[in-house]
Amino acid sequence: MRGDESAGWDSEKRHNRGHLLGALLGGSNEDPRNFVTTHQFANSPVMRHCELQVQQAVRHGDTVRLRVTPHYHSDSDTILVGFTLEAHSENGFKFHAYSKDPKERRANRAQGGTLNSVTILNVPKCS
Structure with a gap:
């Protein structure tokens, strides 16, 4: 799947083909259901900031249950408003807040x- 095949993707708007479940966490680089236009x-640095925290916890032996929920204004929208990451583990995993x-x-x-x-808004940059 090429980036320009993702629904709503536009290189002129600096869009990324973002993973719902990041490749560094085992998410597919092939399954189109794992991609959203961000x-x-x-996508990076904000989503990556969260993914790296989960990856580090797993590398230290924690089992983290992660759910990623995309949010859209309507069923017909192709670009999400944002997405929510929820993570829990037996060892008490918690996200650190992102700051620019x-x-x-x-x-x-x-x-x-x-x-x-953590809810990440799909915005071009942090104000």
Whole structure:
């Protein structure tokens, strides 16, 4: 599947063909049901920020149950409004909040995760 085959995809708008379940977490790079059209910023760095946290927990022996729910304005929309990630584990996995400020991201990591659910808006960039 090519990026320009994803519903709603437009390279001029800096769209990405984003995974619902990221490839680094075992998500398919072939199954079109695993792809949504996202803005570049929502896909990376924001979605990637969350996926890397899950990957790190799994690498340290945790079993994380992850659910990703895309949200659309209507059934006919091809570009999502955003998506929600929910994660739970026996070891108490929690997401660290994303911030565009690297110092704030480090502080969030240091204090430990506080969120079981994160909603990522599909926007071109963080304001």
